[in-house]
Amino acid sequence: MKNSRPSIMRPHGIPDSVSTPVATPLSPSVVYASAHPDELDAQYEGKLQGYTYSREGHPNADVVAKRLDAMEGATGGVVVGSGMAAVSCVLMGLLQSGDHVIGADQLYGRSLRLMKEDLPRLGISTSLANPSDIDAVRAAIRPETKLVLVEVVSNPTLAVADITGLAQLCHEKGILLAVDNTFTTPRAFKPFEHGADIVIHSVTKLLAGHSDVMLGYVVAKDPALNDRMRVFSVTTGMTPSPFDCWLAERGLLSxxxxxxxxxxxxxxxxxxxxxxxxxxxxxxxxxxxxxxxxxxxxxxxxxxxxxxxxxxxxxxxxxxxxxxxxxxxxxxxxxxxxxxxxxxxxxxxxxxxxxxxxxxxxxxxxxxxxxxxxxxxxxxxxxxxxxxxxxx
The missing domain is CATH 3.90.1150.10 (Aspartate Aminotransferase, domain 1)
Structure with a gap:
């Protein structure tokens, strides 16, 4: 039974109401209280739905994730603190020392830096290839290649990747295809419908749309990959701000x-x-x-x-x-x-x-x-x- 002893150190409950809020409430609490250890175990084991510590998830992040999942035709997406956090979830959350990743030769500058400088020092080798030239990408593939990362329309030269050809090649070789859909957004392009395995967004940009939010989003077709990226994001502290998620939801409505x-x-x-x-x-x-x-x-x-x-x-x-x-x-x-x-x-x-x-x-x-x-x-x-x- 839940402990009902009053305490001035604990927040009072939200008053009951037969009506519901039109706007999603902002939930800034860092921690959520459970009644007893068995209940907490049940939450961590997925037997009960609930929140524990906001680094592991909070209501506003879940609201935004579900909206973005619906837009991309996906389930189980992860909202993180920035677009580069989403890229890092893919490259560092799914790859390990000894793996090889191919990136498009035209990517956002920080994505290129991550590919060229940070991944190699962690033992993950990288190559860059023209994503419009399937033969060039094929030539870059090695036995240890695990993933290809491209942007549909590149930043900032607006080159258009051959997503169809890349999807066919990656599936033929058993390689994951990750597509950064930030410029095109699901309004113009839905990568999963064209064979992508992972979709990345900088929600900071068009999706939120008002220069007052810093968020990223990543989702995979395979639920196991989503679980791995979620665990990585929690472990490395990529948790998004509830306020940014609340603002992003407002932006998504328009x-x-x-x-x-x-x-x-x-x-x-x-x-x-x-x-x-x-x-x-x-x-x-x-x-x-x-x-x-x-x-x-x-x-x-x-x-x-x-x-x-x-x-x-x-x-x-x-x-x-x-x-x-x-x-x-x-x-x-x-x-x-x-x-x-x-x-x-x-x-x-x-x-x-x-x-x-x-x-x-x-x-x-x-x-x-x-x-x-x-x-x-x-x-x-x-x-x-x-x-x-x-x-x-």
Whole structure:
């Protein structure tokens, strides 16, 4: 029987109500009390549903996980403290010393650093290959290869991976395929429907969408893999903040509307940028001049994303002039906000790479990545025209 002795040191219960809250309550408690050891055992053994210590899970994280599971057509997803925590859950939670992993040669800068510097010192060898070239990925496979990590649309060069070919190759070789779906989101692409084994998201970006949340999410088809990643995240303290989860749930309620609006404006902006003198190149997956356009149309069903990349004529001086003149836009190393943001990979996401490595990826000093927000298209056209003019 539960101990009902009153104590001023214990919180009073939430008052009973015949009605229910419309908004999910925020549950910031770090610890949850059980009645006795047998009840606690039953919770840990899965015989009773309950919470114990928030590092091991809390209600707000579960609410967000279930929403994201539904969006990706999955079950058992894990919400963690950041997008890179989700990547780490896959690479460090599932691999061990002696294993080999292949990464796309164009990944988010910190994912590349994890591949190149951190995994090797833990005894996990790595290789990079072009995810659009199946023969190149096949050539990189070794007997000890356990996993391939790719982004559907790469950050920040917006190259489109051959997910169909990669899935066929990985299944043929018994290798896991992990897909970072952050740029495309389940609104444009659902990796499990195309053969992926694991899906990764930086919820911080488009899904939460207001630049006030730091969260990641990862889910696998195989429940055993989800269990391993969950245990790893708990052990290494990747637990998300209840408040961030609460904010993310709010953002998810408007996600579809935000994504559709930003995607349409991004297409408009890409076409506009291509007409401006002083622009060396514009990158958007569904444009006719994109080398992966056919693959993008096939994989994304005619959809794109809210990201546009372009390169100015000139180097750092032109980049500085452009950023200073882009009044009303935030120059910040982020994406997915309700407002349009500008990112300069050479000074932010890919600054850890050498100049030669950045050049090999096409990330010159005049290269910008744009995360298109919810502004009126005409306003953005005017801002970008003025800023490009100032830069040139």
């Amino acid at each position: 996600f579809d509307l935000r994504y559709d609006r930003a995607e349409a404006t991004a297409k408009d902006l890409a076409d506009h940028l291509a007409t401006l003198p002083g622009i060396k190149r514009v990158i958007y997956p569904t444009r006719e001049d994109h080398p992966d356009q056919a693959r993008a149309l096939a994989l994304l069903g005619g959809r794109g994303c809210n990201m546009v990349s372009f390169e100015l004529n000139g180097g750092r001086e032109a980049a500085n002039a452009f950023a200073r003149a882009a009044e009303g836009l935030n120059f910040a190393p982020t994406l997915g906000d309700v407002g349009t943001t500008l990112s300069h990979p050479a000074s932010s996401s890919h600054r850890a790479l050498s100049a030669d490595n950045r050049a090999a990826l096409g990330l010159h000093e005049g290269f910008f990545r744009v995360s298109v927000g919810l502004e009126e298209p005409e306003l953005l056209r005017r801002i970008f025209a003025d800023a490009v003019s100032a830069a040139t």
